[in-house]
Amino acid sequence: MYAVIQDRNRQYRAEKGDKLTLDRAETAVIGSTLELPVLLFADGAVVKVGAPFVAGAKAVVKVLAHSLGDKITVGKFKRRKHMTNRRKGYRHQHTVVEVVSINA
Numbered sequence: 547m548y549a550v551i552q553d554r555n556r557q558y559r560a561e562k563g564d565k566l567t568l569d570r571a572e573t574a575v576i577g578s579t580l581e582l583p584v585l586l587f588a589d590g591a592v593v594k595v596g597a598p599f600v601a602g603a604k605a606v607v608k609v610l611a612h613s614l615g616d617k618i619t620v621g622k623f624k625r626r627k628h629m630t631n632r633r634k635g636y637r638h639q640h641t642v643v644e645v646v647s648i649n650a
Contacts, residue, residue: 547561547562547588547589547590547648548560548561548588548648549561549584549585549586549587549588549603549605549648549650550584550585550586551582551583551584551585551605551648552582552583552584552585552599553568553569553571553582554569556568556569557585560605560645560648561645561648562645562646562647562648563644563645564644564645565610565642565643565644565645566607566642566643566644566645567613567640567641567642568640568641568642568643569638569639569640569641570612570639570640570641571609571641574609574612574641575609576609576610576611576612577608577609578608578609579606579607579608579609579646580606580607580608580609580643581604581605581606581607582604582605582606582607583599583603583604583605584596584599584600584603584604584605584648584650585598585599585600586600587600587603587648587650589650594650600650602649602650603648603649603650604648604649605645605647605648605649606645606646606647606648606649607643607644607645607646608643608644608646609641609642609643610642610643610644611641611642612639612640612641612642613639613640613641613642614637614638614639614640615637615638615639615640616637617635617636617637618635618636618637618638619633619634619635619636620633620634620635620636621633621634
């Protein structure tokens with residue numbers, strides 16, 4: 547049994563017990579639960595596809611942690627212009643959640 551769930555503008559394939567890395571949810575407190583809409587629900591031979599969401603279906607996820615992604619460095623270079631040392635770094639913020647249940 548699995549479902550395709552949506553968190554803001556991204557979609558994830560999830561099963562019960564899976565740990566997912568979502569974009570940072572500022573309002574989510576560690577230990578709290580969130581309800582996410584279900585786009586597709588599959589249980590063996592039964593597949594329910596929503597338009598856009600499956601009616602009455604929701605996925606309950608528990609917030610485990612907030613973390614930072616890998617550092618990405620961006621550098622500019624122009625010859626003879628003394629820009630070789632212009633580097634910037636960025637780390638994307640994530641929220642790690644665990645799928646508690648999928649109700650359809």
